[in-house]
Structure formats: C-alpha cells, structure tokens
Amino acid sequence: MARSGLATGDLGAGPALAVDIGGTKIAAAVVDADGTIRATARRPVPAHRPSEVSPGGREPGEDGVAEEVFGALRDCVGEALASAGIAADAIGGVGCGCAGPMQWPAGVVSPLNIPSWRAFPLRARLRELFPERPVLVHNDGVALAAGEHWAGAGRGVRNLLAVTVSTGVGGGLVLGDRLFHGTSGNAGHIGHLVVDVDGPDCPCGGRGCVEALASGPRTVHRARAAGWAPAAGQPADGHTLAAAAAAGDEIACRELARAGTAVGAGLAASASLLDLEVAVVAGGFAQSGPIFWDALLAGFGRHAGLAFVQRLRIERSDDPGRIALRGAAAFVLAPHRYGWPD
C-alpha cells in the first residue's frame, strides 16, 4: 500500500483539520502539532428520511441525503476553519474518524447509523476539499485510541485499548507504542469478542459478543422485555435507562450492571491476550455513574485471574469528543506513530 501519511515535520508548523463523524453528529477541529485545539464546530447529521425509502428496493431520496450529510460536514469544517482564522490551504493534512464499517485505507464508509452513506467515498471527497494534502480516514474507535495515547489517559504507555460503549461497542488499539490497524484496518473490535458462548445472537452474525450484551440498544431491549418503561414522553434509550438506574429502578439497575459486567469480561479477555497497560472506556454508560462502572470493575475482577491481567489500569475517558478529534489529528500530525504503515 502506498504511504499516505507524512514523515514527521512534513507539516511544518501547519495545523491539522480533524473530523469526527458519529451516527448523530459531525464535529471538526483545527489542531496544532502540540495537540492544542484552536477551534471546533459541530453539526447534527441531517436526518434520514424513512418516508422516501421504498421497502426492499432502491431508496430514491438517498443520493440527495448523502450529499446533504456531506454538505453539513463541509459547513462544519468551514466553520472550524473560520473560527480558527485559518485558510483551507494553510491546513497541512486531514485526519478523520468515522463510525464504521468502512473499507480501510480507502476510506469508503458505510456508517450503520447514517443509512444514506453506503460505500460513500469519504476520503476521496475530503481530498477534493483539501487537494494535495494527506487525508486519512479510520474508524472512530481507532481515533479515540490514538487520542488517548497521544493526549489522554494513555500518554507514555506502550499498550492501550480504547473502548466506546454506545449504539455499538467499538474500540482501537495502540500496541508497541504504535497504532495497530490489523490486516484490513479492523483491529480493535472488542465489541465482537465472545464472552458468553451460549449468549444472545449479535447483529454481527455471531453470538454472545460483548456488543450483544452491552450496547445501548441491547441493554434497553432487555430492560423493556423485563418490564421497564421510560417515563411518559421520554424515549426508551440508553440515556433514560441509565437515569432510571441512577434513580433506583431495579430492572434498569440489573440490566445496566449486566452490560457493565460484559464489558469488564471483555477487558479481562483483551488484557489476557495482549498484556495491556491501560484500557480507556468511553460512551454514555461509562459516564452514567457507579452502577455500570462498578459492575464493569467487578466483571473485570471476576475474570482477571493472572497477575499481569490484574495490573491493567482501567480509566474512564475524560472528554472523548475532544480526545477523538485530537486522535484524528494525530493520524497526520504524528504519522510515525499514528499514521498508516508503508
């Protein structure tokens, strides 16, 4: 594969443009070589229009929506540049984290929660905006891992796992002091570690994966099946479930704890296989308080038998939004460590 990154210093003192695309929001930032964020901007992802979807067939409005989503991204980028007072041609490179799956390193993306982007050529489109600049696109969990290592809870360690527990359960790895991509850019999929061979089916096609037990939608689904319901007018989502658990709802507590236990078991498995120093956990459940977090630590403790596994340091991500932007910037600002291999 052709080397897409820069040698250190190729950017001179030029800042990077960082982009982070999730299922519901787009964020952009101008980031200096030392990690300083000069300016940020945010946009919601323009909504999917299910009314335009013809059942089982072509979705006639989707091309327009795909461009609308890219337009929101372009506006968001423009606002970040303007707010930083920097012209587009002064940007040294572009790093982008995007919800998966994607073809890597091509940066052709099909984010599960942006249905209008199916095989959308995100990297190519960003290169049109920033010609002759390096543009690197990777999974959002990978950007978080790079950010936590470069400028977050994992500074100075050699071996780190970042995990996001959200609509899905994703992650990224720094191994031997470098971002680890795996054979096809898919390393870090802790969500599809099997932790319960007889567990529930997983959207991936497997069974008993961490994601099948711990994702927001799966946890809410279990709670609803057990009789939990949100207060009138509230959505049944991970946020209201976590709030109900915090308020003492028994079912919500039990299912949130079950999610935490599964993530903890996944961390123990990952540390057993990889002899890691740090795991950083992000996402709404991780921020929701002790019910999830204590269950995560207990699940880890129950499955961390060997001394080197028990030594894993488990941290809550401090500010995953900003850290993921810094990580995306690091793809191009520190490519010897966070760029793509030759």
Place this chain on the structure above:
Amino acid sequence: MARSGLATGDLGAGPALAVDIGGTKIAAAVVDADGTIRATARRPVPAHRPSEVSPGGREPGEDGVAEEVFGALRDCVGEALASAGIAADAIGGVGCGCAGPMQWPAGVVSPLNIPSWRAFPLRARLRELFPERPVLVHNDGVALAAGEHWAGAGRGVRNLLAVTVSTGVGGGLVLGDRLFHGTSGNAGHIGHLVVDVDGPDCPCGGRGCVEALASGPRTVHRARAAGWAPAAGQPADGHTLAAAAAAGDEIACRELARAGTAVGAGLAASASLLDLEVAVVAGGFAQSGPIFWDALLAGFGRHAGLAFVQRLRIERSDDPGRIALRGAAAFVLAPHRYGWPD
C-alpha cells in the same frame, strides 16, 4: 531495557542453539541462519520426587532435582552440538522457549510442570554455558509463534496467532510483522480469554477461560465425571481420551468437541480484536483427528460474524516440535523481527 538481541548479521554465518523445554521433555537443536536444523537432541525431564516433599513445607530434595533438570538440559545441548559437529564457542547465540510462567525478559522460570524449577534463573544459567553470547528466553507459545511465522504456516503474513492446546492452553502473537511481547512479555495468553462468563473456575483464578474448557486435564476431568474411564492399565489422559473419541465413545466425543468449540470461540474472539490473517493450532488434541478439529471449526464459524473475522485462515501446526525450535533460534537469528524491543 537493554537490547539483548543482535542486529541482523552480527552472528555472521554462525548457527544458533535452540532449546525447547516442556513439562516432560527437553529438546535442543543447532539451527542455521536460513532455518536449517543441523542436528537435534532430546531428553526427558528428570522426574519430580514427590516422596521427598514434606507436606506443606520446604521440599528438601528440590535443589538437587533442579540441578538434575539443568544437568539433563546441559547433556541435551552437548549432544546436539556434538551431533552437529560444532564447538560451543562457534555458537552465535542461544534462543530458548520454556513452559511458563516466567519473568520476562529476565528468563527466570517457574514451569508449572517442573515443580523443582521455581524462580529458576534459566537465562543466567544458559549464559554461563555460552558466555558473551546473546541468550533470549521466552514462553514456549511465543517460540511457536515465531517459528510458524519465520518458517511455518505463517510465512509472509503480518498478523498471526499460534495456539497450543495441551496441559494448558498457551500461545504467542506476531503483529505487524514482528513478535509481539506485550507489556511484561505475557502477550498471547489465549488460554485465559473468557469465552463463557458463567463457565467453570480456571486455575488462573478467573472463570470460563478457554483453558478451563479446553485443556487436556480439564477435558479428561469432565469426561471422567460423566462416566468415561480409560481401558484397564491405560492412563486417563488427553491421549487416551482422544483415542476413545476416535473409537466412537460418546462421552469422549462430546467432551473433546466441547474443548474444540471453546478453542474455536477463542480464535473468533482473537480475530475480532486483532484482525488476524492466520491462526495455527498445535498440541495433542489438534493432532487427534476430526472430532476436535471439526468442533473447533464449527465453534469458530458460530462466533465469527464479521467478514474480516471469517477470513481468518486456521491451520494445524505441521510439526510443532521442530517449528518451536526454529522459533527459539529466530529470537537470536532474526532479532529485528523476533528479538526483544529496545
């Protein structure tokens, strides 16, 4: 940590001495820089003498037994050198794989099945035999991984897992075209991946690990508890269990398959986390025929949901004894890839 390996070429054309120490046998070989094995030798590990063990206290005969084991190793090495027609001082370096656990990179070993070696300074003792030569000691699973990558089923791939299913379940990793050690030399412990959160206790202190479900002793234990017994005069071990399964014994078949399923789930989990190209499986069960192997492949298939996981190539190790010796030699013959990091 000081660099213990050599730059490529420091050994000139000098061969390496390779040593492989398991629970019951010691093997040594003289290996050329191109992987050719000039000569090998084997010795049984001198037996532990339980009669000398004072219950709960000091084991008076152990110092003597520890030296007896090292004496057998020295004899084995001497035979390999003599058989290759090479003097000890013509050896360029020594690579050694040893059953774990151990302190790495110090090479202070405590192999579970050699009770007289507890914190035995194996690397220091080998350095006395080969002064001023690099001597590198690592887990036997790591030597197998290096060997499969250097000269076995994983030649030319970037990301490989080697697994040995035996008295324990161990392994080693090559990631990004280099041997991956982890933070404290413990990477590759696939035996302690949790695959069944509610599974049986594991000797490691955890629960539901691959090893708790798939090791030889655990599988035999389950079969015996279910009513299986070996033929009169035969030991109840993994070998007789696998033979009984091959002959159609229902309990033996079921429990061997259960072990295979657990290993397959562990491979799917490892491939999900690491986006591997190849997994190579060694050990008596892997060699025992289709009952274990088919269950392993089915267990993998059941848990390999994502396309990149399904692409994993799973191979049976061709000749793990010789491959592990080659891998140990590679520690010193190809240190840029298989040596220790600076």
